[in-house]
Amino acid sequence: MTRQKIKIVLIDEDLRIHEFVRQSLRSLNSEMHFFTSPKEGLERSRHLSPNLVIMDILNSEMDGVEVCAEFRSSASLKDTLIAFFTTRNEDYSQIAGFNAGADDYILKPCRPLIFYSRIRALLRRFKLRTENPERFHGIAIDRERYIVRKGSEEILLPRKEFELMSLLIGAPRKVFTRKEIYSEVWGGEMDLSNRTIDVHIRKLREKIGENHIKTVKGIGYRFER
Amino acid sequence: MTRQKIKIVLIDEDLRIHEFVRQSLRSLNSEMHFFTSPKEGLERSRHLSPNLVIMDILNSEMDGVEVCAEFRSSASLKDTLIAFFTTRNEDYSQIAGFNAGADDYILKPCRPLIFYSRIRALLRRFKLRTENPERFHGIAIDRERYIVRKGSEEILLPRKEFELMSLLIGAPRKVFTRKEIYSEVWGGEMDLSNRTIDVHIRKLREKIGENHIKTVKGIGYRFER
DNA sequence: CAATTTTATTAATTGAATGTTAAATGCGAT
DNA sequence: ATCGCATTTAACATTCAATTAATAAAATTG
Numbered sequence: 001m002t003r004q005k006i007k008i009v010l011i012d013e014d015l016r017i018h019e020f021v022r023q024s025l026r027s028l029n030s031e032m033h034f035f036t037s038p039k040e041g042l043e044r045s046r047h048l049s050p051n052l053v054i055m056d057i058l059n060s061e062m063d064g065v066e067v068c069a070e071f072r073s074s075a076s077l078k079d080t081l082i083a084f085f086t087t088r089n090e091d092y093s094q095i096a097g098f099n100a101g102a103d104d105y106i107l108k109p110c111r112p113l114i115f116y117s118r119i120r121a122l123l124r125r126f127k128l129r130t131e132n133p134e135r136f137h138g139i140a141i142d143r144e145r146y147i148v149r150k151g152s153e154e155i156l157l158p159r160k161e162f163e164l165m166s167l168l169i170g171a172p173r174k175v176f177t178r179k180e181i182y183s184e185v186w187g188g189e190m191d192l193s194n195r196t197i198d199v200h201i202r203k204l205r206e207k208i209g210e211n212h213i214k215t216v217k218g219i220g221y222r223f224e225r
Numbered sequence: 226m227t228r229q230k231i232k233i234v235l236i237d238e239d240l241r242i243h244e245f246v247r248q249s250l251r252s253l254n255s256e257m258h259f260f261t262s263p264k265e266g267l268e269r270s271r272h273l274s275p276n277l278v279i280m281d282i283l284n285s286e287m288d289g290v291e292v293c294a295e296f297r298s299s300a301s302l303k304d305t306l307i308a309f310f311t312t313r314n315e316d317y318s319q320i321a322g323f324n325a326g327a328d329d330y331i332l333k334p335c336r337p338l339i340f341y342s343r344i345r346a347l348l349r350r351f352k353l354r355t356e357n358p359e360r361f362h363g364i365a366i367d368r369e370r371y372i373v374r375k376g377s378e379e380i381l382l383p384r385k386e387f388e389l390m391s392l393l394i395g396a397p398r399k400v401f402t403r404k405e406i407y408s409e410v411w412g413g414e415m416d417l418s419n420r421t422i423d424v425h426i427r428k429l430r431e432k433i434g435e436n437h438i439k440t441v442k443g444i445g446y447r448f449e450r
Numbered sequence: 451c452a453a454t455t456t457t458a459t460t461a462a463t464t465g466a467a468t469g470t471t472a473a474a475t476g477c478g479a480t
Numbered sequence: 481a482t483c484g485c486a487t488t489t490a491a492c493a494t495t496c497a498a499t500t501a502a503t504a505a506a507a508t509t510g
């Protein structure tokens with residue numbers, strides 16, 4: 001099994017922090033995505049499905065705690081590790097951060113090595129969790145190469161099919177409503193007479209096997225196994 | 226829900242710290258074991274298999290880092306969460322702690338609420354991994370997966386049955402009138418000659434067992450565990 | 451205890467949601 | 481522009497949840 005790169009998202013308005021994080025974590029084999037706007041970071045994360053998000057708690061447009069809560073309420077992102085990295089060292093701020101579901105709260109300024117150690121400790125736990133064999137069920141997506149793996153087979157999918165697959169697989173067994181699917185994969189509102197989701201589901205079932213995507217009539221679809 | 230108690234081991238020479246930890250974590254549903262000697266703590270832990278060990282890094286007889294390394298090299302304890310709780314705030318000490326496999330490094334002194342938040346964040350991650358829903362007994366709905374759990378059984382229900390079940394289970398033992406049921410699940414006014422609720426009740430009883438939904442003649446239905 | 455009302459049960463019917471295929475359209479690369 | 485593929489639309493088929501219908505059983509009432 002090709003070990004997947006760890007995906008890290010950083011959200012911070014200060015570009016010097018981007019540089020700090022890049023440098024501190026350079027020895028991790030990770031793919032990093034940098035954002036200055038929390039809104040954009042959150043939106044892009046829905047598709048990136050990062051393993052770890054590092055962000056400041058203080059942002060001009062959207063509070064980090066809100067962003068954190070958003071992550072936790074999204075089925076496909078609720079397992080994402082979240083670490084706050086901020087100058088805010090007030091008790092209530094830390095407590096609010098942890099209450100919102102944060103996994104660590106690191107104070108600025110911070111030595112690169114300490115920062116690296118903490119992040120590595122987080123990821124170490126995470127890996128234990130994801131390497132747990134019961135979680136790995138044959139089918140996985142490789143966003144970097146834009147393919148879906150099924151055992152040793154590599155399945156090439158067109159964009160929409162890939163995004164749809166990616167969404168469903170992001171929260172196995174969760175039922176995604178047609179609305180959810182449409183807004184996540186296509187964006188915007190769906191008109192009811194639209195059979196385009198069905199057609200894409202059909203093609204996915206053709207390619208990955210008929211038994212993986214179950215339909216829940218009147219609600220939507222869910223991915224299994 | 227029968228949830229297994231979290232097992233916590235504290236190793237600290239200072240008895241006031243024992244008290245601090247006991248107080249700070251009292252709202253966790255945990256079973257705590259206190260030790261002043263790291264040797265004893267380590268030995269007893271081999272039998273206890275705690276979920277979390279909190280310890281000072283500085284001990285007269287054995288260094289915390291060594292203890293930590295011991296845990297990590299023991300097959301049965303390598304999944305145990307380890308948090309250092311210490312006054313040693315030198316960089317090299319923290320780094321050594323994390324290198325030895327620690328999951329968090331909390332500095333003394335520390336506010337009880339912050340301490341609690343950090344420990345809870347650790348356990349939150351951990352529980353995701355270990356909490357197995359198999360132990361659950363009773364009936365509950367899982368709207369995300371659109372299933373009803375009965376013990377370890379997962380019951381699939383069509384939409385209306387699911388919504389009806391969801392309504393009844395939302396207020397166990399409350400009697401729902403037919404009118405209430407109709408307006409909540411179907412919407413609008415019910416016409417009296419309508420037997421559709423009865424049929425749905427029948428199907429639910431078939432699927433979740435005959436004894437959970439009681440008829441209150443002339444009024445409606447109520448759900449009991 | 452009959453008469454009446456209410457609920458139970460089963461089977462048949464209906465209908466909306468989804469499945470399926472093919473054709474039309476869009477769209478990027480050359 | 482044109483080719484090749486991705487995506488959407490359209491038309492028709494199928495499925496299965498939801499309802500209705502019909503009959504039986506149980507509870508309530510006088």
